[in-house]
Amino acid sequence: MYDELAAAVLPARSSAAAATKAPPAKAMEAAKSRSKVFILLGFDENQKPRGARYRTSNEEELIKLSKETALNLYELKSADSISLAGALPAGKLPTTGSASVPEIRQALYSEVVVGISDDAAAVPRDKLGGPLPPQKGSPESWEIIETGHLVIAQESPEYGWAEAIVVDRKDGLLTLRYRDYPKLPKFYRNYRAVALLSRGSK
Template sequence: MTKSAGQPPSGPKRELIVFGLDTAGKPKAGRFAKKHAAVATRAAKSLKLSVCPGDKQAIADILKKIPVGRLHAQGKAFIPYIKRDLFDQIQAAATPASLAAKSNPGPAVTETPAARPPRSWDDIAEGHLVLYHEGPRDGWWESLVLARDGETLTLKYRDFSRYPAFQCHFRAVALPYLSSE
């Protein structure tokens, strides 16, 4: 039996998806071979985009529709623009909460999980609900805490899921009213 030198190994093709919104709010997505995962992940981080492994079952059908991204020698990446409906499909398939909702169909009130308010600023952690505003003219908006790294919070507006996540100091948020139950 002879091996053919130029053929890839058999089995599922492993790919990585980099996706997100650019600064103007336009959706972008690109797929990269698994061997370029480290460089693509660094490029995604610098572009403030999300990364999703392409070997998830929910992503398999969508993967064929995503254009191939390009990596440059300097470690930068070119992520092509895509249509909004394809972006929504990628985002829904990559989000664990939406995967759970698809496997357990039923009436859903919101796309986001129920969040609880923290007791104090020091207690703020992932999954908590806080209030945030960008300026005095914008008002306060309910935001979900996605992560906390020391004094820096990563937030996402609860009711505006298409807006990208953002970071702020933990003292820049307000705490929702807690009832004495």
């Protein structure tokens, strides 16, 4: 009698135990579905490209990290951009400082930047340095390039050239932002590595 009763009760208990183990997996899937895909991208104080990807629902923590590191935070929504971001190293939270965001190859940085520029759904989570400075037109020579001048800069040999505004110059190093892609981060070039616009023949 006891064995028969135990046989009847144990399966019920096993089923109940299995039921209590199932929800955590479902909860994890639900949490994953609520999380968003972000990337941190930009240059550190030594002009080295850094980037990482994050899947999280804790946007505030990433905004804080973005401000601490002076890197740009984007939320990615399109399947193409999310797939492209998979090439970036996975970021970890919580963490602080620019060193917590891995240094990446310039070629990878350029690939992600070009992907963002083509994706209208990529949403920047900061002002990316504010408005561009007043434009001063094209300089007549490399030596006189200064803030506000319009030049032509190359993201990488694979992606061609585009108009960029000089937002700062320190000695021979230019800080630039693309004129027609305001949501892209600033970048750096030697003043001799940019091209000048032709003024045409007089």
